[in-house]
Amino acid sequence: MVSRRMMGSAAGLAVAMAAASAAPAVAQGAPGESTFERIRRTKKLRSAAVPGGAPYYHKDLASGQWRGFYIDLLKMLAEELECELELTETTWGNAVLDLQSNKIDIFFGLNPTPKRALVVDFSVPCFSNAFSFLVKRGFQPKTWDELNRPEVKIAVDTGSSQDQVVTRLLPKATVSRFKSADEATMAVQSGRADAQCLVLILAMAAAKKIPSLGGVAVPTPIFATTSNAGFRREADKTWRDYVNTWIEFNKGLGAVRSAIVTNMELVGISEADFPPGVTL
Structure with missing residues (x-):
């Protein structure tokens, strides 16, 4: 025999289970909800930053606060959307995976490559950046041909645009791949590698930070890439x-360039430090 008390308990349990199962759906958004719709509904903009990526991204270890010109752009974008900015940590190599897995809504600082374009979308360019090399003292290659030799040891961070460029342009060089750009830099610093491929701004920042190295080499012909935002497809x-419109509008106002130049000062570099013939 089923009592009223048992029926009431069963009904209460059913309601609780229904509420519990509905909670994740509300948090994740309705089926078919786009990224833009979710941002507008939740008032939260999710992105990621790369530790040690100054002047793009820089985390103050004492305060835990992030700085850098892409942090400034993200804050400006969040303010425009009247949203709260939520940041997680990532690496240059993992940023695409973070987008694909819906962990973040946008990532600034991706170089568009054919391989990446298979799985994510890109914004219009924020600025141009030449491929260069952080080199050990006494090693100053002037051309890509000088680097494309078996005796030349190149360090790159796995999965980065630098990795793809070195694989394509320096097939004869001895390439070592590391989990992060910092580990690749340490390989040059310790003498395990002759040079590390980096986009110019990051190479200049690293050279300022480690004056014991040989500086930055920009081999000819100069190959440049653009720095863009990435989105989940x-x-x-x-x-x-929307982001494309926002970038172009703020480039026109000079706000993007101002953020870049201001934050380069975080690592002690200015536009005057750029090699001849190379600009943003």
Whole structure:
């Protein structure tokens, strides 16, 4: 025999289970909800930053606060959207995976490559950045041909655009791949590698930080890439199109360039430090 008390308990349990199962759905958003719709609904903008990526990204170890010109752009974007900015840590190599897995909504600082374009979308360029090399003292290659030799030991961070460029342009060189850009830099510092491939701004920042190294080499011909924002690929392109409009508008106002130049001062470099013939 089923009592009223048992029926009431069963009904209460059913309601509790229904509420519990519904909670994750509310947190994740309705089925088919686009990134732009979720941002507008939750008032939260999710992105990621790379420790040791100054002047792009720099984390103050004492305060835990992030700085850098992409941090400034993210803050400006969040303010425009009237959103709270939420940051997690990542690496240059893992940023695409973070986008694909819906961990973040946007990542600034991706170089568009054909391989990446298979799985994520890109914004319009924020600025141009030449591929260069942080070199050990006494090693000053002037051309890519000088680097493309078996005796030349090159360090790169796995999965980065530098990794792809070295694989494509320096097939004869001896390449060592590391988990992070910092580990690749340490390989040059310790003499295990002759040079580390980096985009110019990061190479200049590292050279300022470690004056015992041989500085920065920009081999000719100069190959440059653009620095863009990346997005998870989805059918609704509203989020990408909005960010494109936002970037172009703020480039026109000079706000993007101002953020870049101001934050280069974090690592002691200025536009006057750029090699001849190389600009942002």
